[in-house]
Amino acid sequence: MGDNGIVGCIVRYRMFLGFLSLAVLALPLITFRGADFYFLVRVDYAFWFSTVLFLVVMYYDLKEYSRVSLYSTLLLEVASFVLVVFARVASLVHTALLFSPGYLCIGRGVAGPGVLVYTYPLMIFAGILCVSVMFMNKLYGGPYVFLEGISLGEFYRLLSLRAGAIFNHPEILAFLLGFTMRLLPEIQWWPRPIGYDTIEYIAHLRDFVDRPSIFGSYYWMGGLRNVPPLLDWLLYPFALLVDPWYIFKLYPSVAYGLLTLLMTAFSRKALGVITRRSLLLAFVAPFSILLLRMSWDLHKQFLATTLFLCALMMLEAGSSFRRHIIAAALLFLSSLASELGAAFTIILSAYVIVRERKLPVSVLYLLLVSASYALIVWYVGKPVATHPVVGVAPPVVGEGPGWESRTLAYMFITFGPLAPLLAMGFDKYANRARYTVYMVAVLLLLSILPWLAPYITPAVGWDRILMTTAVLALPIALPQLGEIKRKEFVAITAVFLALPGFYATMHPSLYYYNRDLFTPLYRMPHGMAPSPPSIEIFDSALDVAKVARELDLKESPLITGFGWDRFLHLELRNPSTSELVCVPSTPIPDDIWQVLTAHNKSSAYVLLAYTSLEEFNETVRAFLSRTQQLPTRSEVCTALDLKVMVEEVYSNQVFTIFRLKIESITEKIPGKPC
Structure with a gap:
């Protein structure tokens, strides 16, 4: 001593x-x-x-x-x-x-x-x-x-x-840690699923089991949509045996563990990172707030990103035509998983064509680009979109003025601590992992376009692009912590990087520490919790959905505000947009009137939160008493005398279902053109 x-x-x-x-x-x-x-x-x-x-x-x-x-x-x-x-x-x-x-x-x-x-x-x-x-x-x-x-x-x-x-097998450690950290919130909130969109994923998978298809249109978030099919194909056999509710209590944890495993394997196989340094990735990456955010409810994108990482691993391993075929197959699967996967596939394929300059490879990736763009067109329903700056553009291009400060805050909070490490990684792996470095650079640029060039930006969500970027950037950046000589400094830095994600996956009381840090972050929850996190509201929404299942929606549509339609969808199999109608905010009599005239109905059910029969009657009376010109289906403005009956169908601590029926319509004055 x-x-x-x-x-x-x-x-x-x-x-x-x-x-x-x-x-x-x-x-x-x-x-x-x-x-x-x-x-x-x-x-x-x-x-x-x-x-x-x-x-x-x-x-x-x-x-x-x-x-x-x-x-x-x-x-x-x-x-x-x-x-x-x-x-x-x-x-x-x-x-x-x-x-x-x-x-x-x-x-x-x-x-x-x-x-x-x-x-x-x-x-x-x-x-x-x-x-x-x-x-x-x-x-x-x-x-x-x-x-x-x-x-x-x-x-x-x-x-x-x-x-x-x-510790000689960091991939196993990465899977176990990733799986465990993602499973803990699921256990904490049992049996409620984690995430906002996850409720809609459960409802959609139930629809898919009820009416399976190779490519099909389904009710999704208030309207009919051509849904990327790969996740449905993957989970369909399990959904035949187990209710999708329980599938989405386990699947996100398994997928999260597999992604952290693949990221660690990528660092070792594609980047040549030694075992000891890949342990840094295995221990820190599962706590990435961007990975956790994507796993929270963006399950199609999560699957597409996982397949995209596998394709990059194959491309970085060598340039044989056989490897290109496997990589192209994985990229096509990524395109089938999400519209973002298809967009990323097009970006990567363009670089492969320019870099390889071989006829068979060029033909292969041109076919892949064509297939991916065709899938994007099918997903969004149009080959091009009008754009105020360039006239027409691909449907994934939009504009985002007003997002400059949010984009900058998001970038600095999520990627700022990694910036020095990522720069070191770029310098080290620029020649060894060209495809990955290229994709990280391009995706980072696309992510900050709402800040740099807000009038030509991605239409699919710059924050979502940044989440996929993190999956590719972390294997490059985190091993650079090994350059620090003192182990205690490495440990302190690793804890600093992991702490917000640790708080987000632990007991809900610890979400408090993320409150001020995450508030500037667009669509970032403070912790891995259901949405809404209030158990009373969540369970009340489930109860009202069971009542909605018994209503005759073919005769009277059910009108609800955006966000609650996903709970109603849980119990309604393959509803049409004339049966389950979602309006952007809390339904008001004007919305109800527009729905009734659009669908030629005389009655409708209305779902409202924290509204009594007396309060709803008051809003209806105020609507009827207003002297205004109401549009009819004949496109003329007519002063109408409406007699409306309102009754309460169901009520719990939070929600009430009302039935509104028009008993008579009397035209007071001749119509005149609007």
């Missing part, structure tokens, strides 16, 4: 430091004046001080006697080490699980007497045991050996070898 510096002082005075730790631990009891808030703060400070000091002095004491047989009083010291760690962790976990936000910071790690009643005695017992063993070691010149055998140092080396065998 060294005699100089701080370590030398700790070694020489470790027994005194042990007594000091015990004294600090007992200090809150000695100065006890009542179990108020600040008493708990003092206890937590004492816990932290004593925990750190106990662990440090025990570490150096055990290290000094590491050649002594493990079958000695060292076992008691090891036990006290474990008990100290257990007591501190138990108090933090207990506090996080049972108490409100704001805990889990230094000073608030002991939330109440319920936590204190067992952790405090355990910590004091462990401290007394620690000090007693060190005192005996000092008194007798070393630990008392009960039986000769394996030494503590040999036992530690054996454990290190076992652990090293596990």
Whole structure:
């Protein structure tokens, strides 16, 4: 052991430091004046001080006697080490699980007497045991050996070898960590699915089971849409056996684990990253807020991105025509998974054609570009779209003025900490991974177009492009942490990068820490939670959907505001847009009138939140009393006298279904052109 510096002082005075730790631990009891808030703060400070000091002095004491047989009083010291760690962790976990936000910071790690009643005695017992063993070691010149055998140092080396065998397979670690971190929110919120769009995915898969097709149009988010089919094909066999509700409680976790596995494999196989540095990717990537956001509810894009990464891995492995065929097949599958996958395929294919300049390869990727563009046209329903700047453009090109500040904030918060590491990775892998570096650069440029050139931007969501960019950028950036010489600095940086994602996947009380960080981020939830996160509202929406299933929607359409249609869709199989009608905001009588005239109906059901029969009647009366020209199907403006009956069909704590029926329409004055 060294005699100089701080370590030398700790070694020489470790027994005194042990007594000091015990004294600090007992200090809150000695100065006890009542179990108020600040008493708990003092206890937590004492816990932290004593925990750190106990662990440090025990570490150096055990290290000094590491050649002594493990079958000695060292076992008691090891036990006290474990008990100290257990007591501190138990108090933090207990506090996080049972108490409100704001805990889990230094000073608030002991939330109440319920936590204190067992952790405090355990910590004091462990401290007394620690000090007693060190005192005996000092008194007798070393630990008392009960039986000769394996030494503590040999036992530690054996454990290190076992652990090293596990760490030699970072892909497995990446899958296990990714799967576990994504599964924890699903367990926490059981049985409610995580995400906003996930409810619509469940409803759509039920529709697909009811009416399967190779390529088909289905009700999606308020209208009929040509839905990318690959995810349906993938999950259809499972949906025949298990309800899609439970499939989407497990599938996102499996998909997330597989993606983190593939990212780690990509870093090793395509980039040549050594095992030790790929561990950085395995441990940090599962906590990426961009990956978690994509997994939250963008399941088609998540599948497309996974397949796109596989294709890049194949392209970076070599330039044989066989590899190009496999890569093209994977890219085509990515196009079948999402319109974004098809757009990314076109971008990558163009670069492959320019770079390879071989006729068979060019023909292959030209066919792939044609197929991908045809899929985009089918998904969006038009080959080109009008554009105010260029006249006409591909349907994936739009404009986004007003998004400049949001785009800049999103980019700096999500990619800012990675920027130096990504620059180092670009410099290192520019020649080895040309396709990946090219795609990351292009996708980053597309993501910031609403900031740089807001009048020509992607129409599919710049934030979604940035999520896929993260999947390609993290294998390049994170291994560069290995360039830092000091391991403790690497660990601190890794924790800093992972912390927001850690909070997002833990108990909902920890979402509080992401609140101010995520507020500027467009469409970013504070944590991996259902939408809405209120259990009362969520369950009430499920209940009202079961009632909607029994209504005659062919005779009277059901009108709802945007967002609640996905819950109603859960119980309605393949509804038409004349049966389930979604309006942009809370339905008002004007919306109801437009729906009735558009579909030639005399009655409709209306779903409203926190609205009583009296309140709805009042809005209807106000509508009827207004002297206005109401458009009719004959495209003339006519003053009408309407007699309307309103009744309450169903009501729970949040939602009410009303039935509105027009009993008579009397024309008051002759119509005139609008």
